[in-house]
Amino acid sequence: MPPRRAVTGRSQEPRQRYAEELRLLRAQKGDSLRQLGDALGWDWSLFGKMESGQTIGGPEVAEALDQYYGTQRLLLTLWELAAGDPTQFRERYRRYMALEAEALSLWHYGVSTIHGLLQTPGYAHVLLTAGGIKGEELTRQVEARAGRRKLLAVEDAPPFRTILSEAVLRTPLDDAEQWRKQLEHLAQAAERRNIILQVLPQGSAPHGLVSTDVMFLRLPDGRTVAYTENAHRGELIEETSSVERLQRAYDAVRDLALSPAESRKFVTRMLEEVPCEPST
CATH class of the missing domain: 1.10.260 (434 Repressor (Amino-terminal Domain))
Incomplete structure (x- = not known):
């Protein structure tokens, strides 16, 4: 030895x-x-x-x-x-961002927030501020998230499926107008051919992603990698058996979610519940 x-x-x-x-x-x-x-x-x-x-x-x-x-x-x-090592979060995230840009398809599950690819600037500003980001860095990151939205808007945009926990849509911003804009953007995105939106209802059976945001990226070389994230750290997962285990959990979540058509109606109902700004 x-x-x-x-x-x-x-x-x-x-x-x-x-x-x-x-x-x-x-x-x-x-x-x-x-x-x-x-x-x-x-x-x-x-x-x-x-x-x-x-x-x-x-x-x-x-x-x-x-x-x-x-x-x-x-x-x-x-x-x-x-x-x-605290530097590893930044390194893993930078590598994830590079892979996201070249992915052939993307599958997402959000347990607490809307994914950055579908966030409006107002929504991103609130989330980043809540995370303690301020000043010029806040401006840069909001602009960066806005730029990422182009990935799904180009002519040959990759297929993107997002499953959102109902809790995501029942956690509004304090600014009703900004929340309305975010829901409107989500509803419009769900009408695009390359985007599938599903909602996981509250009260669904327990599942393996109950506290985990995850994104799967299918890459040009045939591999699929996963990126898991919580409020404090993210991890890029490339090892095949670990990715496959997460994929099985994701499949179970998808089976519990509302259909795309039902989910679009759900977002519309949530939009109708947003308080209107008082007229002046």
């Missing part, structure tokens, strides 16, 4: 340190990436991306590598440090 090496002595940045250790261990064993993939049952390209720092994979991959290399919990410990 290889001796457990101290974390100190090489890179102190968690993600770089993890990738460095993966490269060293494979070199010591004399495996190619393909041999490593065949031995562990994952696509060899995943290990290449982990060794280059493009992704850290999932904890199950780190555990499998620990077992394969005989390193006890060394790699899992390094994975936990990399996953907890």
